[in-house]
Amino acid sequence: MASRCLLPAAGALMLMCFLPAAFVVLPGVQTPALRGAKAQGGASFANLSMASIATTTAAFGVAAAVVRSRSREGKTAAKYTTQTILPSLAWIKTGVRASELQPTELKALTLAGNDVLIGKTEAGALFCVGNLCPHIGTPMSEGADVIGDVIVCPLHGSSFKVTTGELIDWCVSPPIIGPLTGLIVDKKNLLIFECRQGGFLGSGEVEVLVDTNAKKAYEANYWKGLLDAQGKDDGTYY
Template identity: 75%
Template sequence: MTYPHVQYLREAELKHGRLAMLAFVGILVQSVTHIPGYPSETNWLNALNAAYADKNASLGVVQISIFAMIVEGKFYPHDGWCGQMDREPGDLGFDPLGFTKKPGFDMKTAQLKELKNGRLAMIAFAAFLASANMPGSVPGLGASALRRDSAVASSSALCGKTLAVAQPQAEASKTAARYTTQVILPSLAWIRTGLKAAGLKPCELKAVTLAGNDILIGKTEAGKLFGVGNLCPHIGTPMSEGADVIGDVIVCPLHGSSFKVTTGELLDWCVSPPIIGPLTGLLIEKKNLLIFEVRESGIFGGGDIEVLVDTNAKKAYEADYWKGLLDAQGKDDGSFY
C-alpha cells in the first residue's frame, strides 16, 4: 500500500481548501468593512498585528486559537496516513442547519463543489500572496486586495459614465463530468499467502498484503495459527515491526496496546512509555484489532496458509471517492481516474 494513503491526502486537501476559502473571504471583507470596536486595518497583511496590539481583538485571536486546537484534537486524521480512518475524509459531522437531511439533497454534488471551490480558493490565496510580495506579478491585482466598484463607473469619461455591460449567462458545458457511485458488494475468497505453517515458529510473525488488505500471519506460544490486521488500531503502527506474541496475545511495539489474536479483543490500551503512552491513548478512541480467518490448504492440511479476505475491499473503498487530482495514485485495476 502507498503511504501516505490517498485518504490522508484528501483530508489535507479539504482542510487547506476550507482554510483558503475563509482566508479569501476575510481578505475581501477586511478591505471594505470592519466590526465596530475592533481595529480598522484595510491592509490584510497587517490585520493580525493590529489584532495583537488591541486588547479586545487579541482575546478574540486566543478564542479562535483554542477553538481550532479543540477541533484539531478531536478530528485529527491519525489513521488516515495508512488508510484506516473510521470516517470519510473531511466529514466532521457539522451540519447545524440540516442541509444534508433535506429531501433531494445530493451529497456527492455538494462534496464535489466544495472540493473545486477549495482548490480555486487556494489558487486565489496564493495569488494574493504573490501580489503582496511581488507587485504586478498577478494580473488584475494592484496594491490593494480589492478594487472598488467605483472603477466601473468613471466620472472622468469624456461621454458621461462608462457602465458595465450585462453579459448573457453562459450555458453549462456539454462536456461536464458526470460522477456516479458504484455500489460494490463484499466478495469473500480464500487466498494463498505463499507461507507454510510448518515454516513458522511459535510467536513468529509474517506480514503479507492480500487484495489490498494488510495482514499479519503468526503463531501463538502454543503453536496455533492466527491472522490479524497488521496495523495497530491506535495510530496505524505496523505490528510486523517488532510486535510481541505472549500466549494468545499480541502486543503493539510502539505503545504497548495488547489484543487477543483469536477474537481481536482489546486488553490494554497505550500503556507505554510512561505518561506519554497513556496521554496519546486518551486522544484516540479505543478499538479492537481486526482479525482474519486462516487455514492450511490441502485435503489433510500441510499446504500453503490461506486467508479469507474480501477481494472487493479496495474497490469498494475507491468507488465512493471524489474523482480529483489526488486520485492519480490509480484505481485497483491499474488504470487512472
C-alpha cells in the first residue's frame, strides 16, 4: 500500500523538476507569475498550467527518444560468416634475417594468423614449420630440439622432418604415458611453410609463404559447426 502512495508522489516530484520556476507552486508561496495568472482569471491560469504540462510532456518525450536512440546505437547485431573461404597465399616478411639465426636456433612468429616457427638445421639450412605439434597443439617453440634436419616435440617426443613435415616418431616419451596419449589422436605430419630470403641476392629478411585467409577460414568452419547444430543457415545464432 505504501509503495502505491509513493509512486504518484515520485511522479509529481519529477514533473516539478521539469516545470518552469514561475509555475512551481509551493505551500504559502505565490510567485509573481502565479499572482498575475490568478488576477487575469482562473481560465488564464488553467491555460498556463496546461501549456506548462504540455511543454514538460514534450521534454519527457524527447529525452525518452534520445535514450532509445543511444540504446540502439550501443547494440551491435552479431553475424558471422559460414561461407567457404578460399586460400590466399602471400609472401609475408618476418622481420628476421637468416644471418641472425644460429644453427638449431628457433624463432616463433604469428604471420597473418598462422603460428610458424622459423629456424635452421644443424647444417645451417633455413626452414619454416608450424609451431603447433599436430598431436595436441604443444608449441614447438617451448623447448623443441633440432637434430640434423629433424625437430622433436618437447612434450611427447614426436619427431618430424623439417623439410617435408613427414612424421618419424609419434609420442615416444615419457615411457608408457607418451604412447598412451598418442593413441587418442590420429598420427599426422607436421605443417610446413615455404620460406626464402628476400632482398638482393637473398640478403634481406626471411619471408614466409602463408595463407592470409587461414584465420577467416578457421572461424567460418567453427561457426558453421555451431550454427548447423542449431539449425541456422543465415549466419545468425540463437
